[in-house]
Amino acid sequence: MKHIVAFFCVFYIFSGLVFSQQSLIKPDLHPPLEIPLYLSGTFGELRSDHFHAGVDLRTQTVEGHKVLAVDDGYVSRIAISTGGYGKALYITHPSTGLTSVYGHLQRFNKEIGEYVKAKQYALQSFQVNLFPEAARLVVKKGELIALSGNTGSSGGPHLHFEIRDTPSQQIMNPLSFGLKIKDYIRPKIVEIAVYPENDSAFILGENKRYISSVAGWGEQHRLPANEPLTVWGELSFGINTYDTHNDTPNKNGVYSIELMIDSTIVFSMAMDRFSFDETLYINSLIDYGYYIQNNTRFIRTKIDPLNKLSLYGDMPHTGSYSFMEEREYTGCYTVTDHHGNISKLPFTLVAQKPLIDTADTEVATDSTVLVQASEGYSYKEQSFSYSIPARALYKDERLTQYKIRQNTYLSDVICIGDEKIPLHKAIQLHINIPELSLPEEKLLVVSLKNDKPPVPLGVKIENGTISLKTRKFGCFAIMADTLPPQIRQKNAFQDTLTDSVTLLRFEIEDELSGIGSYRAELNDNWLLMEYDPKTKTLFYEVDERLTKGKNTFKLIVTDKQGNASVFRKTFIKL
């Protein structure tokens, strides 16, 4: 019987995809790196609050590899930011309607670098967002455009590479454009989950999430005991899966997932293209509560009512299935990677009408309120108020709110909702400022999580009220930051500076609110310094502005609450 299950494990989407790939004209791109391509991240991979918008290409754990234009085109945007993609280049390719994006760069080529530096000095800002005219910075296919780096929110040296459809700005899977990656390895299915969709649905006699480990590999994946799952009622499913490629240890995202029950497609999705404005739906796609508690992501089959993600295929039953006949059902998960390596998990479900057909559900208490996702909710009391906008929740949820009096913070700790419930839009929270002997501009709100340091949130202060927007439920309290940032000189230069010093390097740090801004001056003129928050490093790359003889240097670093520190030095350049 079990072998017959595997036999029926058919797979629909893959043939469909081959067809759609052939129907599009996709140019073969020049590789963006000279070294062999290995992926440490795939397109659509599940990340914190977003789907990965490109591929991450390994750079042998070092910076400085040559980054090459993948096709003829022109530089249409240059973005430099202390977070996100760090130093990023956008190249528009008019002949194909595509834009390629290169992120976390260490530096640009000479021509682009000089263009950027002139703009930075004109704007007096390290962070810039530039849109050069089409004829200004033209590039050829295979031309050196930059060196790879680790700038912005990068967890180690690599190249983030993206392909966008220029008119729609949708991001597309770069692997569909002829990049050569060696991958003969099938995806791995780690675990599956089964969820009751209401209180008369059961898995192994219980009305709660059931998780099973998965044994085997490739087409031979199976539930460990090979026993059928006893079920009843309307259920949805979840899968924990990843992909690996040859000669590299990274656990990457898979390309497609499909779940069949008998001959019905319960779930299908494929990582082909999506828009940036739908990336937050990831928190509705995954079992968000389980992820918050266990840091493991299950891709759920159930589509929440307010989830508009476009990565789903046609799914007649929005991802759940009714097991209401006393018989055997056959389930089959099929997972593929972009190279067409397929893994399957066939399993048997036996529907058995339970003796008690409704589970005891938790009794609603006075402290909880049922919030309709389509309507939102507002609450006001003496010391605080908040509002959840309409369509901020993916489905109706029962929420709690309470406050705790204590002395560590300058206000009560106010707790709203449940951190295990995702939000698609920010909630607005207002806290009345208590009587304090502190200037209001030093106040901020922090979000509090067990055992973790308080996280500062951006606030607005008006008429004795401190307000903020946040997209995470949790606990909040008022704190104050009256301490200025610290400035530490890292390459000690004294009264004289020799030619061997090519960088003036500082470490800057602020304890609570964080670095807000900095300004450096050399001989009373604004000086470009690069800032990397993850290493707390601020540096000036010595150039012609540092002249022989006497120089004065001044650095002012201000935190987000307006506390400032100043560093001054006068020295002789030999």
Ligand SMILES: [Zn+2]
């Ligand atoms: Zn990336």
